[in-house]
Amino acid sequence: MNYKTKQVITVCGIVLFLFGCSSDQKNKSMIDTKNATVNEKVTSLLSKMTIEEKVGQMNQYNGFWDVTGPVPEEGNAKTKYEHLRKGWVGSMLNVRGTENVRAVQKIAVEETRLGIPLIIGFDVIHGYKTLSPIPLAESASWDLEAIECSARVAGTEAAASGINWTFAPMVDISRDARWGRVMEGAGEDPYLGSKIAKARVKGFQGDDLSKNNTIAACAKHFAAYGFSESGKEYNSVDIGTSTLYNTVLPPFKAAVDGGVRTIMNSFNELNGVPVTASKFLQRDILKDKWNFDGFVISDWASINEIIIWGHAKDKKEAAKLASIAGSDMDMEGYVYIRELANLVKEGVVKESILDDAVRRILTVKFELGLFDDPYRYCDPENEKKSIGNKEHMDAVLDVAKKSIVLLKNENNLLPLKKKGQKIALIGPLADDNNSPLGSWRLGSDDNTAVSVLEGMKNYKENTLVFEKGLDLFTGDVAFTQQVNVNTTDDSKISKAVAAAKSADVVVMVLGEHGFQSGEGRSRTKLDLPGLQQELLEAVYKANKNVVLVLNNGRPLAIEWADENIPAIVEAWQLGTQSGNAIAEVLYGDYNPSGKLPMSFPRNVGQVPIYYNYKNTGRPNTEQHVFWSHYIDSEKTPLYPFGYGLSYTTFEYSNLTIKGGETFSVNDTITVTVDLKNTGDVDGKEVAQLYIRDLVGSVTRPVRELKGFELVPLKAGESKTLEFTLSKNELGFYDNDGNFMVEAGDFKVFVGGSSTTKLEKSFELKN
Ligand code: BGC
16 A cells, blocks of 8 residues: 555544544634624633643644655654644644545534634645646746736635645745755746735735635745755755845745735754744744734744754754744644643743734634634535636636746747648657646646647647657656656657657657656756756757757756757646647747746856846956856856747837936836837737846845836737836845935846846936
8 A cells, every 4th residue: 555545544534533523512712702803802712721722723733644744753643633632733734625624623613622723724836726837937927917816726726625724825036946946936036026926925815814715825935945055955044134135035025015924934044043943034024023913834843953953952942942933833843732831831931922923823713714614614515616617727727828938939930830740749748647737736636737748639730749759757756755767768769769750840848847846856957857868869860840848847957959959948837737838839829928037057057047146346357267257158047037039029119217317216217118019920028127226335236127017019019118116126125134225326227038238327316
């Protein structure tokens, strides 16, 4: 019996067992609080709670079958149920499905002294059952409405399955493609990342958290996890305060301003302090400075890891440090439940720390409507109706198309002709129904994505021949498992070459499997894994008309392909409707409009690479070797941030700063530019505005994105675009975390990528 089967059997047994334990008791905690405000209700409930019950609210247990971290020794079902019945559990994660959720909720509500409902959390990262593209891919759409809609679909399906709370969005900025979790974020830029963070929070939470189709969001991982040294998972982080304030924190701040109800802390340390124990981050910045009034959940057993990092000598000290620092809930760590009540009784941790944490947790539970009806998310009829319906399928197809980035299209090889063509479809990922689902998709079923092969079969007037060319792996692939990449068996390559020889055009689907990125999947190479490069070169030798479709969860270094292959399409892992989206783009039924949210390096040695770097003292004195560069590679990326082509072309002109060239630091500056679709098909362009603050008391990046607009334009059509720059865009954080705008000279750049040349200057005066 494999691990998963075993766990499912356990859970079925548990559900039956639990339903046997019926009770007439009602939700006792709400009896005297019906017409009061949430605050009054929380105060009243808090006044009735024992220390143990308070600690219980701060305790979260993993459910019974999905495991998303190492299982602690205490983590057995018997202990979990005992604690549940005592009212020592405030939340569970990885319990899903209305029946399972109802079962555990029933214990919390009917068998505990106060009947406080559980809040049920789950990693709804890019969809629940119906999957959207992985978040990095979706970010390439720069389409905030589509991104919000995708989160709404995810939230609706999760809520229908009993879930109240998602551990998303991940808002970690990362500049290092080696880090597997870049697939979960919005890429390298804090401005784009902040806009996307807000859109995702809005999508999950809606306007009213108490509706049964909205769930609480969680911005994670607070903070700086995306800067794991050398891209190695769970590693130390060593960044300066300027990067912390200007790059890492802004998307969290945006999520808080957007009303996010929870924040997850993180596995990394910062300045020698594991962030789960960081009072500076959690209490001083998040709760005091930003007035965040939701709650903070630890990452999986990250309170325990304070000990392993060498910052606390035992669980007692870890519980003390984390609670005082402002970690309100312990995820599957068994530290608070074991230590916190005694720490309060001994006077080491003030009871007011518990009161603050529990107040925050109960507030969110009230807002979710769980006290009014703890089973409001447990309606099996709604579960059937809301999950995987046509509306959701259409929404994820829409965002999947918008996420595709056209990287190269020499001689207009794309779009493909719809008739009379013999097309060879080649590659280990071309017929894969699983990989496009990406990582982090525990709520969905395996093998439910539309493959590229299936998508292309819809275009019936061409002849389509499929050859796998390679097996990517030896053995199984799974979310919790290391994959074994095939590096030896090239026996299928010859058949692929033969198919290529007799074809008009070859479409190759290569890249990373969905389980080659995500948590615990750092890489030291950014090439095409296994024998795919060999396959690509062999096929290209046989037929030069190759369209390379990349499936991947991170930027890849594909310098050879860029030099040789005429057309390259970045199609990431696009979720349930992947193959349909890709086929529509290949055939020109959708004109690609995506732009890269992360720079693609030429080689792994350039990493971390990002567009908003500092000038250095020696940026370009090319007459000798003493300047900032490499002797064996160019220093520019292969494809820069913000880059992406279309089947049409766009022209920018007449960049104008309205009202002259000198402004006061308090002014709002209006910038206009003309954008024209100069090709002969309709298309959409992401127009981007960057600034450079030339002299700063803290040096400023060579470019910073400060505005963008997604502009649909018919063939030949033009439009004047208007951007505004005010304090928010022109200022920055100093090294004490104060936001300020400094007088001085600025440049503004507008265009279709971060390397645009169109620029104007202006000056700010005090
Ligand atoms: C991850 C979190 C996730 C949690 C619960 C951890 O290992 O870092 O992002 O939400 O597990 O699954």
